[in-house]
Amino acid sequence: MKKSLxxxxxxxxxxxxxxxxxxxxxxxxxxxxxxxxxxxVNTNADAISELKTAAxxxxxxxxVEKKDGYYEIKFANGTTAKLHDTSIIGVKEIDGVLYWTNNxxxxxxxxxxxxxxxxxxxxxxxxxxxxxxxxxxxxxDAVTFDTKEVxxxxxxxxxxxxxxxxxxxxxxxxxxxxxxxxxxxxxxxFAGDKVAFDYTITGADETTKVYVESKGYEYKLDKxxxxxxxxxxxxxxxxxxxxxxxxxxxxxxxxAQYITIVLEERYGTFGGVIIKDDNPYKEW
Numbered sequence: 001m002k003k004s005l006x007x008x009x010x011x012x013x014x015x016x017x018x019x020x021x022x023x024x025x026x027x028x029x030x031x032x033x034x035x036x037x038x039x040x041v042n043t044n045a046d047a048i049s050e051l052k053t054a055a056x057x058x059x060x061x062x063x064v065e066k067k068d069g070y071y072e073i074k075f076a077n078g079t080t081a082k083l084h085d086t087s088i089i090g091v092k093e094i095d096g097v098l099y100w101t102n103n104x105x106x107x108x109x110x111x112x113x114x115x116x117x118x119x120x121x122x123x124x125x126x127x128x129x130x131x132x133x134x135x136x137x138x139x140x141d142a143v144t145f146d147t148k149e150v151x152x153x154x155x156x157x158x159x160x161x162x163x164x165x166x167x168x169x170x171x172x173x174x175x176x177x178x179x180x181x182x183x184x185x186x187x188x189x190f191a192g193d194k195v196a197f198d199y200t201i202t203g204a205d206e207t208t209k210v211y212v213e214s215k216g217y218e219y220k221l222d223k224x225x226x227x228x229x230x231x232x233x234x235x236x237x238x239x240x241x242x243x244x245x246x247x248x249x250x251x252x253x254x255x256a257q258y259i260t261i262v263l264e265e266r267y268g269t270f271g272g273v274i275i276k277d278d279n280p281y282k283e284w
Contacts, residue, residue: 034125037147040084041123044152045100047073047083048091049120051163051170052098056117060175060251061161064154071154071163076175076251083163086149089123091116091168098168103146109134176203178253180210180246182228186260189232195261197228199244207249216240217261232261 051073054061060076073081090101098116100107107114107121114121114134122133123145130145150166156174163170183198201208212221217240218231228244242261247254 037088038124041087041089042120043070043082044084044087045089045120045123047081048087048089048165048170049116050075050079050081051083051172052116055170055172058173058250060173062175064156064161066154071152073161083152083154085152087152087165088145088147088149089121090150090166091170093168098170102143103148107132107143176205178203178246178248178255180244180255180257182244182257182259185257186262188262188264190264191232191234193232194229195232197230197244197259199226199228199257201226201246201255203248203253204246205248205250208246209249210244210246212242212244213256214242217242228259230259230261232263235263 053059054075061073062076063074065072069085071083071085073083075081088102090104091098092101092104092106093099094113100114100116100121119134119136122137123143124131124133124140126140129142131140132143132145133140151164153164155162155164158174160171160173163172179202181200181202183200185197187195187197189195201210210221210223212219212228216233216237219242220229221227222229230242233240242259243256244259245254245256
Protein backbone atom coordinates (compact mmCIF):
# COMPACT_ATOMS: atom_id res chain seq x y z
CA MET A 1 0.00 0.00 0.00
CA LYS A 2 2.76 2.41 0.97
CA LYS A 3 4.67 1.52 -2.18
CA SER A 4 1.60 2.19 -4.34
CA LEU A 5 0.99 5.50 -2.63
CA UNK A 6 4.62 6.51 -3.19
CA UNK A 7 4.37 5.69 -6.87
CA UNK A 8 1.19 7.76 -7.20
CA UNK A 9 2.82 10.77 -5.50
CA UNK A 10 5.88 10.42 -7.70
CA UNK A 11 3.73 10.25 -10.82
CA UNK A 12 1.81 13.35 -9.79
CA UNK A 13 5.09 15.20 -9.13
CA UNK A 14 6.42 14.26 -12.57
CA UNK A 15 3.15 15.33 -14.16
CA UNK A 16 3.24 18.68 -12.34
CA UNK A 17 6.84 19.26 -13.41
CA UNK A 18 5.89 18.43 -16.97
CA UNK A 19 2.93 20.82 -16.86
CA UNK A 20 5.07 23.59 -15.37
CA UNK A 21 7.73 23.14 -18.07
CA UNK A 22 5.08 23.18 -20.78
CA UNK A 23 3.54 26.34 -19.31
CA UNK A 24 6.95 28.04 -19.11
CA UNK A 25 7.63 27.13 -22.74
CA UNK A 26 4.29 28.59 -23.82
CA UNK A 27 4.92 31.78 -21.87
CA UNK A 28 8.38 32.03 -23.41
CA UNK A 29 6.98 31.67 -26.93
CA UNK A 30 4.30 34.28 -26.19
CA UNK A 31 6.86 36.75 -24.83
CA UNK A 32 8.98 36.32 -27.97
CA UNK A 33 5.94 36.97 -30.17
CA UNK A 34 5.07 40.11 -28.22
CA UNK A 35 8.68 41.33 -28.42
CA UNK A 36 8.72 40.71 -32.18
CA UNK A 37 5.43 42.57 -32.55
CA UNK A 38 6.79 45.52 -30.54
CA UNK A 39 9.92 45.61 -32.71
CA UNK A 40 7.89 45.48 -35.91
CA VAL A 41 5.45 48.26 -35.00
CA ASN A 42 8.20 50.60 -33.72
CA THR A 43 10.48 49.87 -36.67
CA ASN A 44 7.67 50.56 -39.13
CA ALA A 45 6.67 53.78 -37.36
CA ASP A 46 10.29 54.99 -37.62
CA ALA A 47 10.57 53.93 -41.28
CA ILE A 48 7.28 55.57 -42.30
CA SER A 49 8.34 58.75 -40.49
CA GLU A 50 11.70 58.73 -42.33
CA LEU A 51 9.99 58.21 -45.69
CA LYS A 52 7.64 61.14 -45.06
CA THR A 53 10.55 63.35 -43.94
CA ALA A 54 12.60 62.36 -47.01
CA ALA A 55 9.71 63.17 -49.34
CA UNK A 56 9.14 66.54 -47.66
CA UNK A 57 12.83 67.54 -47.68
CA UNK A 58 13.85 66.18 -51.10
CA UNK A 59 16.11 63.51 -49.60
CA UNK A 60 16.44 60.84 -52.27
CA UNK A 61 16.68 57.08 -51.85
CA UNK A 62 19.84 55.42 -53.13
CA UNK A 63 18.55 51.84 -52.95
CA VAL A 64 15.74 49.58 -51.73
CA GLU A 65 16.43 45.89 -51.22
CA LYS A 66 13.68 43.36 -50.54
CA LYS A 67 14.67 41.05 -47.71
CA ASP A 68 12.81 38.23 -45.97
CA GLY A 69 9.70 40.03 -44.74
CA TYR A 70 10.94 43.62 -44.98
CA TYR A 71 12.46 46.34 -47.19
CA GLU A 72 15.93 47.72 -46.46
CA ILE A 73 15.94 51.38 -47.49
CA LYS A 74 19.08 53.50 -47.89
CA PHE A 75 18.81 57.28 -48.17
CA ALA A 76 21.19 59.70 -49.88
CA ASN A 77 21.93 61.40 -46.54
CA GLY A 78 23.47 58.18 -45.22
CA THR A 79 20.59 56.99 -43.04
CA THR A 80 18.85 53.62 -43.40
CA ALA A 81 15.39 52.31 -42.56
CA LYS A 82 13.75 48.91 -42.20
CA LEU A 83 10.12 48.65 -43.31
CA HIS A 84 8.23 45.39 -42.69
CA ASP A 85 5.92 44.25 -45.49
CA THR A 86 2.97 44.14 -43.06
CA SER A 87 2.13 46.71 -40.42
CA ILE A 88 -0.30 47.27 -37.55
CA ILE A 89 0.51 50.97 -37.63
CA GLY A 90 -0.86 52.82 -40.64
CA VAL A 91 -1.40 56.31 -42.02
CA LYS A 92 -4.32 58.31 -43.32
CA GLU A 93 -4.25 61.42 -45.48
CA ILE A 94 -6.62 64.29 -44.78
CA ASP A 95 -6.31 67.53 -46.78
CA GLY A 96 -2.74 66.67 -47.74
CA VAL A 97 -1.64 65.86 -44.17
CA LEU A 98 -0.70 62.34 -43.05
CA TYR A 99 -1.86 61.08 -39.65
CA TRP A 100 -0.99 57.91 -37.74
CA THR A 101 -3.70 55.25 -37.61
CA ASN A 102 -4.39 51.86 -36.11
CA ASN A 103 -7.07 49.69 -37.70
CA UNK A 104 -8.18 52.74 -39.67
CA UNK A 105 -8.67 54.95 -36.61
CA UNK A 106 -6.51 58.07 -36.25
CA UNK A 107 -4.31 58.08 -33.16
CA UNK A 108 -4.88 61.02 -30.85
CA UNK A 109 -2.80 62.66 -28.15
CA UNK A 110 -4.96 64.61 -25.70
CA UNK A 111 -7.72 64.73 -28.29
CA UNK A 112 -5.46 66.00 -31.09
CA UNK A 113 -4.79 63.93 -34.20
CA UNK A 114 -1.14 62.85 -34.31
CA UNK A 115 0.60 63.80 -37.55
CA UNK A 116 3.27 61.69 -39.23
CA UNK A 117 5.41 64.82 -39.55
CA UNK A 118 5.67 64.83 -35.74
CA UNK A 119 8.11 62.50 -33.98
CA UNK A 120 7.24 58.86 -34.56
CA UNK A 121 5.27 57.39 -31.63
CA UNK A 122 6.76 54.52 -29.61
CA UNK A 123 4.78 51.46 -28.53
CA UNK A 124 5.18 48.73 -25.92
CA UNK A 125 3.09 45.94 -24.44
CA UNK A 126 3.15 45.97 -20.66
CA UNK A 127 0.83 44.63 -17.95
CA UNK A 128 -1.44 43.08 -20.59
CA UNK A 129 -1.93 46.54 -22.15
CA UNK A 130 -0.59 48.33 -25.20
CA UNK A 131 0.95 51.68 -24.35
CA UNK A 132 2.10 54.59 -26.50
CA UNK A 133 4.61 57.38 -25.97
CA UNK A 134 4.64 60.61 -27.97
CA UNK A 135 7.64 62.13 -26.18
CA UNK A 136 10.45 59.68 -26.92
CA UNK A 137 9.54 57.13 -24.20
CA UNK A 138 9.52 59.71 -21.39
CA UNK A 139 5.86 59.07 -20.56
CA UNK A 140 3.45 56.31 -21.51
CA ASP A 141 -0.32 56.18 -21.92
CA ALA A 142 -2.56 53.15 -22.37
CA VAL A 143 -3.96 52.92 -25.89
CA THR A 144 -6.58 50.76 -27.54
CA PHE A 145 -4.52 48.90 -30.10
CA ASP A 146 -5.69 46.40 -32.70
CA THR A 147 -3.03 44.03 -34.00
CA LYS A 148 -4.77 43.57 -37.34
CA GLU A 149 -2.14 43.95 -40.06
CA VAL A 150 -2.26 45.96 -43.28
CA UNK A 151 -0.08 45.31 -46.31
CA UNK A 152 2.99 47.34 -47.19
CA UNK A 153 4.26 47.29 -50.77
CA UNK A 154 6.86 49.09 -52.86
CA UNK A 155 6.89 49.98 -56.56
CA UNK A 156 9.89 51.31 -58.45
CA UNK A 157 9.76 53.65 -61.43
CA UNK A 158 12.54 55.31 -63.38
CA UNK A 159 12.31 58.41 -61.17
CA UNK A 160 11.05 57.31 -57.76
CA UNK A 161 10.10 54.68 -55.20
CA UNK A 162 6.43 54.46 -54.23
CA UNK A 163 5.55 52.89 -50.86
CA UNK A 164 1.94 51.94 -50.22
CA UNK A 165 0.75 51.45 -46.63
CA UNK A 166 -2.78 50.04 -46.89
CA UNK A 167 -4.11 52.51 -49.50
CA UNK A 168 -1.88 55.52 -48.81
CA UNK A 169 1.11 56.14 -51.09
CA UNK A 170 4.37 57.88 -50.15
CA UNK A 171 6.53 58.97 -53.09
CA UNK A 172 10.29 59.41 -52.62
CA UNK A 173 12.64 60.37 -55.46
CA UNK A 174 15.47 58.12 -56.57
CA UNK A 175 18.99 59.32 -56.01
CA UNK A 176 20.50 60.26 -59.36
CA UNK A 177 24.01 59.01 -60.00
CA UNK A 178 26.27 62.03 -60.38
CA UNK A 179 29.62 61.97 -62.11
CA UNK A 180 31.81 63.98 -64.44
CA UNK A 181 33.80 61.87 -66.87
CA UNK A 182 36.53 62.86 -69.32
CA UNK A 183 36.52 60.75 -72.48
CA UNK A 184 40.32 60.40 -72.32
CA UNK A 185 41.94 61.47 -69.06
CA UNK A 186 45.48 61.26 -70.46
CA UNK A 187 46.80 62.76 -73.69
CA UNK A 188 50.17 63.51 -75.26
CA UNK A 189 51.17 66.89 -76.63
CA PHE A 190 54.05 69.10 -77.66
CA ALA A 191 54.98 72.18 -75.67
CA GLY A 192 52.65 75.04 -76.46
CA ASP A 193 50.01 72.87 -78.11
CA LYS A 194 46.37 73.18 -77.01
CA VAL A 195 44.96 69.75 -76.17
CA ALA A 196 41.17 69.28 -76.09
CA PHE A 197 39.43 67.05 -73.53
CA ASP A 198 35.76 66.12 -74.04
CA TYR A 199 33.69 65.47 -70.92
CA THR A 200 30.19 64.32 -69.97
CA ILE A 201 28.15 64.78 -66.80
CA THR A 202 25.68 62.20 -65.50
CA GLY A 203 22.85 63.27 -63.22
CA ALA A 204 23.26 67.01 -63.68
CA ASP A 205 20.45 69.42 -62.84
CA GLU A 206 19.96 73.18 -63.08
CA THR A 207 22.11 73.71 -59.97
CA THR A 208 25.16 71.88 -61.36
CA LYS A 209 28.39 73.84 -61.68
CA VAL A 210 31.55 72.82 -63.57
CA TYR A 211 34.94 74.32 -62.82
CA VAL A 212 38.68 73.63 -63.04
CA GLU A 213 41.28 73.45 -60.30
CA SER A 214 44.77 73.89 -61.67
CA LYS A 215 48.35 74.75 -60.82
CA GLY A 216 50.81 75.55 -63.57
CA TYR A 217 48.47 74.95 -66.53
CA GLU A 218 46.81 77.41 -68.86
CA TYR A 219 43.31 76.29 -69.81
CA LYS A 220 39.97 77.32 -71.26
CA LEU A 221 36.67 75.71 -70.19
CA ASP A 222 33.98 75.59 -72.88
CA LYS A 223 30.84 74.67 -70.90
CA UNK A 224 28.49 74.97 -73.87
CA UNK A 225 30.29 72.22 -75.78
CA UNK A 226 31.59 70.25 -72.77
CA UNK A 227 35.23 70.74 -73.69
CA UNK A 228 38.34 71.65 -71.75
CA UNK A 229 41.32 73.07 -73.66
CA UNK A 230 44.70 72.80 -71.94
CA UNK A 231 47.97 74.34 -73.10
CA UNK A 232 50.85 71.86 -72.85
CA UNK A 233 53.61 73.29 -70.62
CA UNK A 234 57.17 73.65 -71.83
CA UNK A 235 58.53 71.31 -69.16
CA UNK A 236 57.11 68.53 -67.00
CA UNK A 237 56.66 69.42 -63.34
CA UNK A 238 55.19 66.96 -60.84
CA UNK A 239 53.95 69.86 -58.69
CA UNK A 240 51.68 71.04 -61.50
CA UNK A 241 48.22 69.54 -61.92
CA UNK A 242 44.81 70.09 -63.45
CA UNK A 243 41.51 68.66 -62.18
CA UNK A 244 38.07 68.97 -63.78
CA UNK A 245 35.31 69.20 -61.16
CA UNK A 246 31.52 69.33 -60.95
CA UNK A 247 29.17 69.92 -58.03
CA UNK A 248 25.39 69.48 -57.83
CA UNK A 249 24.29 72.17 -55.41
CA UNK A 250 20.79 70.75 -54.93
CA UNK A 251 22.18 67.92 -52.78
CA UNK A 252 25.88 68.74 -52.41
CA UNK A 253 27.14 65.81 -54.48
CA UNK A 254 30.43 66.35 -56.30
CA UNK A 255 32.66 64.56 -58.77
CA ALA A 256 36.16 65.16 -60.11
CA GLN A 257 38.65 63.75 -62.56
CA TYR A 258 42.40 64.24 -62.63
CA ILE A 259 43.83 64.98 -66.07
CA THR A 260 47.30 63.94 -67.21
CA ILE A 261 49.24 65.50 -70.09
CA VAL A 262 52.40 63.78 -71.29
CA LEU A 263 54.95 66.18 -72.77
CA GLU A 264 56.28 64.86 -76.06
CA GLU A 265 59.70 65.70 -77.44
CA ARG A 266 59.80 67.29 -80.86
CA TYR A 267 62.46 66.10 -83.30
CA GLY A 268 63.40 67.48 -86.70
CA THR A 269 66.35 68.13 -88.98
CA PHE A 270 68.06 71.34 -89.88
CA GLY A 271 71.28 71.54 -91.92
CA GLY A 272 72.32 67.96 -91.13
CA VAL A 273 71.57 68.39 -87.39
CA ILE A 274 68.80 66.59 -85.49
CA ILE A 275 66.81 69.21 -83.64
CA LYS A 276 65.10 68.30 -80.35
CA ASP A 277 62.65 71.01 -79.19
CA ASP A 278 64.58 73.61 -81.20
CA ASN A 279 67.91 72.60 -79.60
CA PRO A 280 70.79 70.84 -81.43
CA TYR A 281 70.78 67.22 -80.31
CA LYS A 282 73.13 65.26 -82.52
CA GLU A 283 75.08 65.83 -85.68
CA TRP A 284 74.87 63.23 -88.38
